[in-house]
Amino acid sequence: MAPSPLLPIDAAQARLLALAPAIPAETVPLAAAAGRYLRAPATARRTQPAADLSAMDGYAIRFADLPGPWQVIGESAAGRDFAGTVAPGEAVRIFTGAAMPGGADTVLVQEEARRDGATLHLAGEGPTRRARNVRARGLDFHEGDSLGETGAALTPARLALLATGGVGEVSVSRRVRVALAATGDELIEPGSAGAGLPESNRLMLRAMLADLPIEIVDLGILPDRLDVLTRAFADVAADLLVTTGGASVGDHDLVRPALEAAGAVIDFWRIALRPGKPMMAGRRGDCAVVGLPGNPVSAFVTGLLFVRPLAARIAGARDPLPRATLATLGEALPANGERTDYIRAEQRDGRVYAAVIQDSSMLATLARATCLIVRAPHAPAAAAGDMAEILVIA
Ligand SMILES: Nc1nc2c(c(=O)[nH]1)N[C@H]1C(S)=C(S)[C@@H](COP(=O)(O)OP(=O)(O)OC[C@H]3O[C@@H](n4cnc5c(N)ncnc54)[C@H](O)[C@@H]3O)O[C@H]1N2
Numbered sequence: 003m004a005p006s007p008l009l010p011i012d013a014a015q016a017r018l019l020a021l022a023p024a025i026p027a028e029t030v031p032l033a034a035a036a037g038r039y040l041r042a043p044a045t046a047r048r049t050q051p052a053a054d055l056s057a058m059d060g061y062a063i064r065f066a067d068l069p070g071p072w073q074v075i076g077e078s079a080a081g082r083d084f085a086g087t088v089a090p091g092e093a094v095r096i097f098t099g100a101a102m103p104g105g106a107d108t109v110l111v112q113e114e115a116r117r118d119g120a121t122l123h124l125a126g127e128g129p130t131r132r133a134r135n136v137r138a139r140g141l142d143f144h145e146g147d148s149l150g151e152t153g154a155a156l157t158p159a160r161l162a163l164l165a166t167g168g169v170g171e172v173s174v175s176r177r178v179r180v181a182l183a184a185t186g187d188e189l190i191e192p193g194s195a196g197a198g199l200p201e202s203n204r205l206m207l208r209a210m211l212a213d214l215p216i217e218i219v220d221l222g223i224l225p226d227r228l229d230v231l232t233r234a235f236a237d238v239a240a241d242l243l244v245t246t247g248g249a250s251v252g253d254h255d256l257v258r259p260a261l262e263a264a265g266a267v268i269d270f271w272r273i274a275l276r277p278g279k280p281m282m283a284g285r286r287g288d289c290a291v292v293g294l295p296g297n298p299v300s301a302f303v304t305g306l307l308f309v310r311p312l313a314a315r316i317a318g319a320r321d322p323l324p325r326a327t328l329a330t331l332g333e334a335l336p337a338n339g340e341r342t343d344y345i346r347a348e349q350r351d352g353r354v355y356a357a358v359i360q361d362s363s364m365l366a367t368l369a370r371a372t373c374l375i376v377r378a379p380h381a382p383a384a385a386a387g388d389m390a391e392i393l394v395i396a
């Protein structure tokens with residue numbers, strides 16, 4: 003039987019994201035919502051700033067009174083407003099974040115003022131326009147404004163925005179349950195004694211997902227036995243099952259038959275990607291399943307391009323795919339073949355340099371790499387100084 007053509011990477015990513023199951027929402031306090039994604043829009047419950055505030059330490063004056071002098075009639079500090087009104091020729095001592103007193107419209111910074119008892123003199127250029135050094139009520143946002151659409155990431159900045167908007171709790175997706183299984187009779191637990199190859203894919207993938215709102219269900223290292231794999235895949239309770247190894251065409255590559263025996267429907271297998279060609283993806287009931295190749299660098303690249311975006315999409319992210327940027331090549335690159343190539347490279351002095359050997363088993367070059375150079379299928383040879391797409395990884 004002729005092998006089916008390899009799926010282009012963007013088509014594979016689109017099909018993969020479409021496999022994301024819907025998971026329930028939950029309401030959590032803002033303080034517990036870091037890294038989650040909004041399931042409902044968040045709306046400002048207050049206006050910020052709630053009043054016109056001084057942006058500087060100085061004196062609240064009427065712009066029309068410049069160049070002074072003024073009589074200082076009181077003080078306004080943050081949280082302790084001045085109760086009166088500023089009449090012509092009057093000023094109020096004011097501090098950053100304090101409410102502007104009624105009648106005043108401008109702040110004279112104290113570096114440009116001279117105090118002589120209760121009398122204030124201009125001692126510099128002074129404010130050049132009305133409302134200088136004043137933050138108008140609502141400068142940041144108004145009550146009723148949207149502070150985040152459905153799917154927005156609760157980044158540190160957005161959490162601070164929501165807190166300032168008077169939002170105390172948010173509707174987010176519950177944590178995504180990600181089951182991780184390594185397969186291979188040659189594998190041993192990392193750090194354990196004995197012959198065998200230390201298993202490295204689970205902890206690598208776990209670390210790649212660490213900043214997402216997930217819970218890991220660790221299925222451990224599974225042997226190359228169809229019955230054991232089938233039972234493990236049939237029993238798993240998760241939103242996303244990720245396996246590594248056994249994805250290719252060898253006699254011991256049992257992941258696909260085991261997934262199918264466990265009731266999974268495979269949507270695609272084998273993509274036009276180097277490294278990572280034998281990746282497969284599908285669904286088993288409400289659980290998305292992704293079978294990654296066992297080679298550690300192949301697992302890293304497919305983890306970056308597929309698993310992490312899928313976990314983020316299940317968590318509610320609108321736009322989860324990694325973003326490439328442009329960089330200048332430090333050396334020439336040969337023409338590419340039929341698969342999109344992700345080349346381990348280092349950024350030095352504003353240029354990128356590819357590692358000489360790109361074997362997909364080599365973790366030392368992956369750990370040294372700060373980026374992957376992306377080479378499109380059939381890209382022509384590139385010269386030093388040409389621009390190339392990269393994905394930053396460290
Ligand atoms: N005849 C063909 N052979 C291979 C093909 C092909 O198209 N035809 N594809 C190659 C490509 S490309 C890849 S990638 C590999 C991936 O195959 P598998 O997913 O079946 O991976 P394994 O054979 O199980 O393992 C490959 C390699 O990686 C080591 N490994 C596996 N799991 C782990 C782990 N969790 N931690 C550390 N190292 C791991 C394993 O010992 C092997 O050395 O297939 C090619 N073959």
Ligand code: MOO
Nearest residue numbers: 277278279300362
């Ligand atoms: O696609 Mo495999 O990952 O080249 O080594």
